[in-house]
Amino acid sequence: MRRLSVRWRITLVAAGLFALALGGASVVLVRTVHDNVVDGIRDSDEEQLSDLARQVEDGIPDAIDLPRSPPRDIPEYAFQTRAGRYVVLSDGRVVPADDRARVSAQRARDLQTQRIVETAEGQITLISERSLEEVDETIESISDALLVGVPALVLLLGALTWFMAGRALRPVEAIRAEAAAITGATIHRRVPVPATRDEVAALANTMNGMLDRLEDAASRQRRFVSDASHELRSPVASIRTQLEVGLRRPDADWPRIAERVLAEDARLEEAVADLVELARLDEGAPVTDLAEIDLDEIVLEECRRTRRLRVDTAAVSGGRVRGRHDALARVVRNLVDNAARHAETRVAVVLRTDGPVVEMVVEDDGPGIAPEDRDRVFERFTRLDEGRARDAGGMGLGLAVVRTTIERHGGTVVVGDAEPHGARFVVRLPAA
Known part of the structure; x- marks a missing residue:
């Protein structure tokens, strides 16, 4: 059967x-x-x-x-x-x-x-x-008629069922054939949707929705690979250029060249680390090995590492959350580095516990972020124009890592305006 x-x-x-x-x-x-x-x-x-x-x-x-x-x-x-x-x-x-x-x-x-x-x-x-x-003769006549009529009716119904089943399954076969013909090169194609409003039409719409998501994922993957290769090529090319220039000049200032090469190497290392973290987050696996963490200790430690300018941590108070230490440390580091990269004179970090929520605020006095760019700024390889793009040190991955990590920990992150000017990032996480 x-x-x-x-x-x-x-x-x-x-x-x-x-x-x-x-x-x-x-x-x-x-x-x-x-x-x-x-x-x-x-x-x-x-x-x-x-x-x-x-x-x-x-x-x-x-x-x-x-x-x-x-x-x-x-x-x-x-x-x-x-x-x-x-x-x-x-x-x-x-x-x-x-x-x-x-x-x-x-x-x-x-x-x-x-x-x-x-x-x-x-x-x-x-x-x-x-x-x-x-x-008895009458009953026998009726029985004989039924012995002939019942099989005939069964055969008739079988033929009718065969015809109707074939007609009902014809759209399913069309969907199967089209789905079998779709490859990576033709992922833009879609299965036919019958004009009926039945389960077959719902199946076709569901498959087309799945194909839309697959096409979008494939497009994002291709764009990600293209952007990653382009961004990684820049520091590698800069390192190569610095070394080639130094080799051609006998009186080259090698300590200065080494300093520049190390800076590009740090930039490259940061980009690779962000790419690895994004790839791990994209796997969609549930966040495991969670532990209760003092977020204020992570904030203070990461702020001390910042060398661009002094970070104001006077408003940092206690806040315990459940999460992965290394992931939350990267979130704080990326937010503080992003603020320091675009600040004019100051960066301030605030941490407080408000009932069931731990809130962290990172502010800078830079050019700020326009309202129409506040969602796009969290996309991968996004670097805004004008004031906040004057420093080419970032590759546009840090804030993408921030949003993905915070969402995987059950929290939210938004960006607004700081007073009197600048950007204000607000992170909210469930308190432990």
């Missing part, structure tokens, strides 16, 4: 159930018709016995008046008394049962009805006997 197609399975199941239903209905029909006919005959015989009872109230007569019915519809009557048994002939004469031998063409008696009557001569039992041969 498992090797059969869905179309065959639907057809066989439908035909089998229909055959069982028709077979059961046929048996019930034949039995019901038989019982109803026999019950009708019995009721008729009982009425006729009631009429005969009135004719024998004074004793057994020599003859009785038989019902006016076709001979074949009249049963055989008999009277049972203490003196013996009497039978009624077809002409109405009543004779002792011993004279029965003179009655020709005896019929089989399948149905017998009795009635006891109290008469002047004593108790008499009226007996009506008849053959059910005609009833």
Whole structure:
């Protein structure tokens, strides 16, 4: 059964159930018709016995008046008394049962009805006997018709089910064929959506939605690889240029060249670390090995590492969260480095616990971020124009790591305006 197609399975199941239903209905029909006919005959015989009872109230007569019915519809009557048994002939004469031998063409008696009557001569039992041969013949005719009709109806239903199943599954086959033809080079193609509003149309829409997401993911992956290769090429090219220039000049200032090479190497190392972190976060695995962490200690430690300018941490108070120490340390480092890179004179960090939430604020007095860019700034390889792009040290990965990490820890990060000017990043995490 498992090797059969869905179309065959639907057809066989439908035909089998229909055959069982028709077979059961046929048996019930034949039995019901038989019982109803026999019950009708019995009721008729009982009425006729009631009429005969009135004719024998004074004793057994020599003859009785038989019902006016076709001979074949009249049963055989008999009277049972203490003196013996009497039978009624077809002409109405009543004779002792011993004279029965003179009655020709005896019929089989399948149905017998009795009635006891109290008469002047004593108790008499009226007996009506008849053959059910005609009833059996009628039932047999009905059975023969059903034996032919039921298989014919089952075959007809099977053919109809085969046709309808094929028609219903035709869109599914079209979806399968189109899905099989879609490759990485043709991921822009979509499966056909039938005009109906049924489950097949819902399946097609779901598959097209999945293909949209796959195409978007593939596009983002290609863009990510392209941007990553471009961004990584810049520090590598800068290092190569610095070394080539130094080799061509005998009087080159090698300590200064080494300082520049180390700066580019640090930039390259930071970019690779961000790429590795983003790749790990993109795997979608649940955040494990969580522990209760004093976020204020991480903030103070990362702020001390910043060499560009002094970071104001006077408003840093206690705050405990559950998370991964290295991941949250990278978040703080990226936010502080981003603020220091664009600040004019100051960077301030605030940390406080507000009920079930730990809030961290990082502010700078730089050019700020325009409202239309505040969501785009968290996208990968995004570096804004004008004031905040004057320093080419960043590759546009740090804030992407921040948002992805915070969201994986169940928190949020938004950017707004600082007073009197500058950018203000607000991170909220569930308190431990």
